[in-house]
Each structure stands twice: as structure tokens, then as C-alpha cells.
Amino acid sequence: xxGVAQSxxxxxxxxxxxxxxxxxxxxxxxxxxxxxxxxxxxxxxLIQFQNNGVVDDxxxxxxxxxxxxxxxxxxxxxxxxxxxxxxxxxxxxxSPRGNPYEKLFFGSGxxxxxx
Amino acid sequence: xxxxxxxxxxMSVQEAETVTLSCTYDTSESDYYxxxxxxxxxxxxxLVIRQEAYKQQNATENRFSVNFQKAAKSFSLxxxxxxxxxxxxxxxxxxxxxxxxxxxxGKGTLLTVNP
Numbered sequence: 001x002x003g004v005a006q007s008x009x010x011x012x013x014x015x016x017x018x019x020x021x022x023x024x025x026x027x028x029x030x031x032x033x034x035x036x037x038x039x040x041x042x043x044x045x046l047i048q049f050q051n052n053g054v055v056d057d058x059x060x061x062x063x064x065x066x067x068x069x070x071x072x073x074x075x076x077x078x079x080x081x082x083x084x085x086x087x088x089x090x091x092x093x094x095s096p097r098g099n100p101y102e103k104l105f106f107g108s109g110x111x112x113x114x115x
Numbered sequence: 116x117x118x119x120x121x122x123x124x125x126m127s128v129q130e131a132e133t134v135t136l137s138c139t140y141d142t143s144e145s146d147y148y149x150x151x152x153x154x155x156x157x158x159x160x161x162l163v164i165r166q167e168a169y170k171q172q173n174a175t176e177n178r179f180s181v182n183f184q185k186a187a188k189s190f191s192l193x194x195x196x197x198x199x200x201x202x203x204x205x206x207x208x209x210x211x212x213x214x215x216x217x218x219x220x221g222k223g224t225l226l227t228v229n230p
Contacts, residue, residue, distance in 0.1 A: 003159075033218075040222070041222055041223075042119070042206050042208075042220030042221050042222050042223055043160070043206070043220050044220070045217050045218065045219075048216070048217070055216070056216075056217055089158060091158070091160070093160075098216060099216075100147075100148050100210045100211065100212050100216050101148050101165065101167060101210075103162045103165070104152075104160075104162070104218065106159050106160040106161070107159065108157055108158050108159045109158045109159075111158075
């Protein structure tokens, strides 16, 4: 079974530039999550999709971050413009139905450095 | 809001020995789920073990077991017969059983296994 695919693995940009991350979840998984993991901290949920609808985006800085999940499959997370404090690992995860007891399957993340 | 606290930033254990990682959480809910995830240097988080709050029996998965103390809001992870491959960051996580399924992580404990 293929896992959660993310790209790119690393990205270095200057502040005020734009950047986009891509995620392909496990086939058939209805729920997709984007997490931000700042160095030394646990992952923080940015946005959760159920199919192509947003379930929770309460911690997404909407003035600069946006995310979409087209056709309920792939997803992209965009930052525009980036700030120094956006330097972090961005993790994508998916789960079959979004039930609270479900195991989340994570990708290997994209490490973003904003200079 | 629920919070998860891991009071041990780093722990070390000798190969084949046993180690316990601590986790406490704060919640007013009665229906919830608790998880331990492992994050190796590859960054891909992997579920280690999970516990439903309504179950009194502690969960076990091979060499991994938990000590769930609901009244004390404590959820520690015990790793028996530690192996070199157990070296990683370990994150404790909480998920509500209600309408908000957000998974909240602690800051993590870095486990080193010494040969």
C-alpha cells in the first residue's frame, strides 16, 4: 500500500516570497490533515478536510495561508507571503474516515526555511 | 482547550532495558482518545499505541504498553526490551470523542537508546 506522498522534501525561500506544498494521501482516505511542526514543538493542526470540505481551519493564519483539496484527493498548502516564523516542517496526514480513534498516516513532510 | 504536557524533553535507556515516558493532559471531557506517536529522523510519524478513555484496561502492543490513570489524567508509555530502532521523538496526543476531532500533540520526548 502506498503511503502519503509529499513534495518537495525541502524548500528554502526568502521572506515575502510565496511557496506551495503538495500532498497525495493514501487512496480512499476521506480525511486529510495539514500540520505545522516548529522545531522543538509538537505538530499543530492547520487544517482538516473531510473529502473536499473543510472541517477545521481554526488555527490556519488565513491572511497568508491557504489550502485546497481538489476532488477530495490531492491537496496543496500555500503560504503568501512567507514570514520568518513560518520556518517549520509541514506534515500532511490522512485517515480513512476521520473518526477520533483512527490511526493517522503521515507523510515525511516538507521542511521550509524562510531566510 | 485541551493541553498535553510531556515533562521530559529527553530520556535515555540502555539497550534491552525498560524506559517510561510521561504524559499528562488537561480536559473536561469524558469521551476522548489518547495516542503515542513515534517520529524517527525520517520525520514520518508512526502510531505506536492508542487508548480509549472509557476502557479501564491498559493498551499493549508487543513491547509497548501504557499506564492510563484517568483520574490523574496521566498516560505514560512503557517500552520494554528497548532496541536501537526505538530511538526517536515520541509524542503524546489527545483527541476528543466529541464533534471536535482535532488531534493535539505534546512537545515530545527525545529517546536515545545506548548500545
